[in-house]
Every structure is written in C-alpha cells, then in structure tokens.
Amino acid sequence: MTINSIGFVGTGAITEAMVRGLLAEPAYASEIHVSPRSAHIAATLAAEFASVRIAGDNQTVVDRSDMVFLAIRPQIAEEVVRALSFRTGQTIVSLVAATERQAVLDWIGADINLVQAIPLPFVAQRQGVTAIYPANATIAALFDTLGTAVQCQSRKEYDLLAAASAVMSTYFGVMESITGWLEKSGLERAKGQAYIAPLFASLAQKANNPCNEPFSALSREFATKGGLNEQVLSDFDRKGGLAALTAALDGVLARIEGRNS
C-alpha cells in the first residue's frame, strides 16, 4: 500500500530520515510536502527526490497532505500547531517528544485522528523500530515499511518505550568509554575503535535473534563461571553501574510523564 500525500511540519533530522526511508524503492508515498524551514535539508531532499515539494508555509503542508507529521521541537510545538487549521478526519502523527497527547489534541482543536510515534534515525535505511500510540493499522503499516512498528496499548507502554529509546547516546557513550580506556592504557585509538565497533555489532546481532532468547540467558551464556566476562559484570553491578542505569531510566520516565516539571 502507498499513501498518496504525506506532509511534514518541521524539516529537521528526523524528517530527513523518514523521507529517505519513505522514498527508498519501492516508494511508500506519491508526494511528500515539507515545510520550508531548514532550507538546506528541504532543498537537498527536493533535489534528490522528484516527489518532494517544498511548501511555502506550514499551512500549505497541512492543506496538501492526507497524513501530516508534526516534527518540530517540543519548545515551539504549541505555537506552531495552534497556528494551523486541520481538516476533520485528517490523520496527524505527532513525533514531538515528551508532550502529552491531550495537549497536542487541545492545540489542534479539530476532530482528527492523532497518533504519537517515536521514529529513530534508522528509519532512513528502513531499519528503525518505532513505537506508536494508540494502535493504528495505517500508521503501523507505514512504520513496518520503515523497519518495525510496535503498537502500544496504553500511554504507559508508550512512555516506557520512549524512556528506553533514550539510551542510544549511552550505548555510544559506553563504547567511547571503553575505547578511551584502551587508549589511556596504551592502545592506539583507531585500533580500539576498529575492535569495539564490530564487537558491539556482533552482540547486537546476537540479541536481535528470531528465537527471542532472553537477555539474561545471553548474559549468562557469555559469562563463563569464574571468567573475565563474569568478573566485569559483577564488578560493574557491585560498584553501582546497573543501579545508575535504572535510576537514569526512572529519571527520564518522570520527565516524559511530566512528574518533575
């Protein structure tokens, strides 16, 4: 299935990734309308894909699209969305992070179908896992084309996955920390990076297997009794590493749920 016309209000990093994924062959949309801000990204996409049109303003994006993605930053979302008029029955997908569904509905102020989604940059290669809420077959099919959609049954489920998605920078931070330690201990940085990147890639591949082997089983499998892996995990845990991660997740969930503002 393809969508006739998709619009993006906000043409930044995540819009660029989504447009690239949507228009990879076979294309999932006949026309994509993008807002003019971030002129460089808009112009690059329009030059690369004949079906990308740069609209004159945000309202034109809404008017010309069957489905509209709100891809602006949370700080300006209310001002931008309140200024727009939406059609009854239009499907709006809000990508705006840490923003309550009811708030977005109030800003829109029309009888539309609102879905929230958390696409990740990997949608550009059609390899992203995207949480959506509430469940919606059309939006799930779109994100299944861009990787895998996970349909949340409750706001709680959606907020929890939003919190889990905030570990991406930490993932690379852990890789950087190990590479930095290797360098300080005498291994050339480039050599350390060339070792750590494929090591993490193999581990991620192992975790993402079709048998759904629990992570706890994998962790045991890779920790020989009395061996080096067991030592690092147990040291890391004893010194508060795992507790720090849990506390960070609690903190980001509180922010997403608006409990610490």
Ligand SMILES: NC(=O)c1ccc[n+]([C@@H]2O[C@H](COP(=O)([O-])OP(=O)(O)OC[C@H]3O[C@@H](n4cnc5c(N)ncnc54)[C@H](OP(=O)(O)O)[C@@H]3O)[C@@H](O)[C@H]2O)c1
């Ligand atoms: N990046 C991700 O991986 C990701 C994942 C999931 C959700 N999100 C969410 O998606 C939203 C966008 O994120 P992003 O990373 O793409 O941010 P971004 O790169 O900063 O893009 C935001 C875009 O909004 C534009 N903009 C600013 N004011 C505008 C206005 N009045 N009307 C229309 N466009 C306007 C900006 O243009 P200028 O550059 O000209 O200011 C920029 O192109 C955020 O709410 C974020 O939380 C992002």
